[in-house]
Amino acid sequence: MTTVLDDPTAARPRPAPATDPAAAVARTRARVGVGDTLTQILAMAWRALKKMRRNPEQFFDVALQPLLFTAMFAYVFGGAISGDVHSYLPLLIPGIVAQTVLTTCMATGTQLREDMDKGVFDRFRSLPMSRLAPLAGPMVADLLRYLIAASLTYVMGLILGYRPGGGVLGVLGAILLAVLTGWAIAWAFTWIGTVARSARGVQGISMMILFPLTFLSNAFVPSKTMPGWLETFTKVNPVSHLVSATRDLANNGVITGQVGWTLLTGFVVVVIFMPLSVASYKRHL
């Protein structure tokens, strides 16, 4: 019972410190360099890829949505909109590509939020690392998702009888554009991920944005059939630009001004939401 007697702290000798605090303080750096930031982003991307490989169910939405929606929309709306399923496909496939990529963006935001609630983020916050890396790393890994989502949509289209006039190059160009745009737009959803209180909240907010944005566009029907005010909206809707640019590339093999508008939109989204996301992530401390 006399715990004091065998108290090891009492007899413990105190050697000279192996880690010299004064030297450690002198070694510290005021901020993270660009090279270190890149290394950290890649390390975080590596982590995200590992997690994707170990949780393949995360790919269900990415894989199922293009397959399901392409078939559903083609057979349900094809006859009504374009007379028959086959002639609807060139209109539909680029629309589904845009929709799929945007939905995948939503998953980026949701998963970031889920991730941030885990204990490991406490460690990331306590490490002397760039505050951008935990956000940008998963987004680099997500490039793979956009690639899978966009490619699968074209594969499903081909199965249904879609024969893109733009050839292999046109389709590859369209896929590349979709991947880049998806990556850029995902920054907006990453920001939502850092401000929302829960993963479910991220999903709710994102749906509210995504549904109007994809359906109030030229993704599934020609906008000429809509009332004038709505047609005007679809013309400025960035989703329409992505859809039009994709149609031009995949169906006709031409790069039009729509590609420029799409890239510009993506650029603007990154410029606005990347700093906002980092600031919001820092505020969480």
Place this chain on the structure above:
Amino acid sequence: MTAMPAVQADGLVKKFGDVRAVDQIDLEVRQGEIFGVLGPNGAGKTTMLKMLATLLTIDGGRAEIFGVDVAAEPHRVRQLIGVTGQYASVDEDLTAAENLWLFGRLQGLRSADARATARRLLAQFGLGEAAERRISAFSGGMRRRLDLAASLITRPPLIFLDEPTTGLDPRTRGQMWDTIRELVDDGCTVLLTTQYLDEADQLADRVCVIDQGRKVAEGTPDELKTQVGDSTLQLQLAPGADQARARAVVRRVLGEEPVTTPESGRLNVPLDVADRAADVLIALREAGVGIASVSVAKPTLDEVFFALTGHGTAADPGAGGPAGAVPGQDTPSLDHTTTEMAR
């Protein structure tokens, strides 16, 4: 020349709405010591530690780590500390080796160096066998050890440990204590929080006690314990035994009044020297007082608290405690190591 303190905090304040989770706490942790922050759940220990570790903003006062201001230069502070949280801050989906490699890479180690460091730390912490296993398959003790290993990758001079042994079985707990002592032998300074008086007693050179966001005491573990007595003799009288006579015997032998629970026939006697338990028992037999059971217990955090603050760890007669805990729940069973002596 006196060495610069590892932690120097003056008047730290953290507010959550109207609640002052940390209220004007001053702290000085000297280089090379283990400093224990002792207090019940909800006392503000973790909040204070997170403020010092740059994980929470400081609402009032200031703090320095080895002379570097926490609020002004958090990035520098992060290069001087290792933080091991209450809940293992490692990635569930990665293996132990992958976790350490990742944290090494994030702190600027080359890939090969990060791998070597991971291997060395895993071996040092007895996790070599489990290196390629995913954390989700780890036991609580293994997670804690990995978490601590992850904090040591860059050999920071100051380690924060938030309740390093809460929820661990006694054997794993002992291993963790040994590991923490080795850290200090290597020249680290350790600031740890705990709700076990026993743990502070075993490990810490100095202790401060926190209650409802305020520091209520500071000193060596021995200084703290002398305020409550070293241990307590608990007597369960046989049915029908004369309680009044038992009290009188205790008073005569020890010169102190026992705390009684008349309904259950129990007597609690503070003991400054455990040997005197025998004197009490012999005197009781001579007086013909029957005893059902006897045990000696170390002082609990509850008793230390009662001695320091006049209320238990959970009770808050004024506004209803911020922790909202039920008395008794806050007293971990491990804290109350009771040794049966006779029956």
